[in-house]
Amino acid sequence: MQLSRNDSNIRFLTDAFPSVDFRLYQSNDPDRFISCFIATFPDPDPEPDAWLEITSLIAVDFQASLTNDFATWNIYLALVFPRPISRHLKYKIESNRFALRKMVLTSKEESLEKSDLVLETIEDMILGNDLKLRPASSESLPFSGSSFVREIISSTVAIPADTKEKSILTRRQHIAELLSRISQP
Known part of the structure; x- marks a missing residue:
């Protein structure tokens, strides 16, 4: 433009x-x-x-x-x-x-x-004409392909969304597990 x-x-x-x-x-x-x-x-x-x-x-x-x-x-x-x-x-x-x-x-x-x-x-x-966009290579991402994303989506369906203490702990554990998988080489 x-x-x-x-x-x-x-x-x-x-x-x-x-x-x-x-x-x-x-x-x-x-x-x-x-x-x-x-x-x-x-x-x-x-x-x-x-x-x-x-x-x-x-x-x-x-x-x-x-x-x-x-x-x-x-x-x-x-x-x-x-x-x-x-x-x-x-x-x-x-x-x-x-x-x-x-x-x-x-x-x-x-x-x-x-x-x-x-x-x-x-x-x-x-x-924003001074902005330069470069595509990220899939190798630089912590997960390759869409299998990781599909796994996240399918596993979050089973996590309860209410405000009960047990549900909150379950969500925290799930997030911690996902974060640890992302940070692994």
């Missing part, structure tokens, strides 16, 4: 905050629709509640018009500031759960203001 720029729906933001540079990136996957707004502030000390007003505008003018539930809950706002903001404000912004998820980025260098680097950072944060 990739995010592509689509600034056709952001006039409501640029009209309200003309000094802030807004961009909108959306996923190219119709089944997993993601929208990410980027707001780059030119002022090193922006209005403290500007992020809250931007969030509200996105919720009312953009989010409310979406019909897909998945798309409605997968909206992100990246706020890019020209220098670090206070830890308290950053925490307040990023932990706010109203309407969409928010991220705070700091452009310590001019290069972060370039859309490619901002987009790469956001893709890493949202899509």
Whole structure:
């Protein structure tokens, strides 16, 4: 999945905050629709509640018009500031759960203001593009094949699930036995 720029729906933001540079990136996957707004502030000390007003505008003018539930809950706002903001404000912004998820980025260098680097950072944060998945070999697992799993499933059916002392001890013994088998070479 990739995010592509689509600034056709952001006039409501640029009209309200003309000094802030807004961009909108959306996923190219119709089944997993993601929208990410980027707001780059030119002022090193922006209005403290500007992020809250931007969030509200996105919720009312953009989010409310979406019909897909998945798309409605997968909206992100990246706020890019020209220098670090206070830890308290950053925490307040990023932990706010109203309407969409928010991220705070700091452009310590001019290069972060370039859309490619901002987009790469956001893709890493949202899509996990920096994650590398490697298949595990069956030899590295403590059990090979599915016979061990089948044995676990079939043996747990006979274990009582009530809260009697005897049942609790039986479950503990069974778990201990399974753990010892897994840890053996």
